[in-house]
Amino acid sequence: MRVEGLLGELLTLTEDIDHIRATPTTRPRTAARFGDPGLKGHFATRDRYRNAAHHAQVFNMIGEVRAVVTLAGRIVGTWAWDKGTRTVYTAS
DSSP states (O other): OOOTTOOSOOOOOGGGHHHHHHSOOOOOEEEEOTTOHHHHOOGGGGGGTSOGGGHHHHBOTTSOBOSEEEETTEEEEEEEEETTTTEEEEEO
16 A cells, blocks of 8 residues: 555555545644654654654654654654643644
8 A cells, every 4th residue: 555645655454445545534633752652663664754854853862752743643843841831832
């Protein structure tokens, strides 16, 4: 299966194709926590959900994913908690 906007091919079961095609294309936003295992992933597949030019803002020196904001499965920004003001702030 090929997905617009993603390089390479994705594998899926034949019986899942109809379900995938019938799923509405919404644009969910998510605030993922620092070290989120779903985003840490394998090094070879990271380009599927992040822009390589922003690697240093998204991953720390040992490869842990920082706290990020996702939009439709792509990393679009980072977020942090300010303990002093008890406020979440974002950067994109």
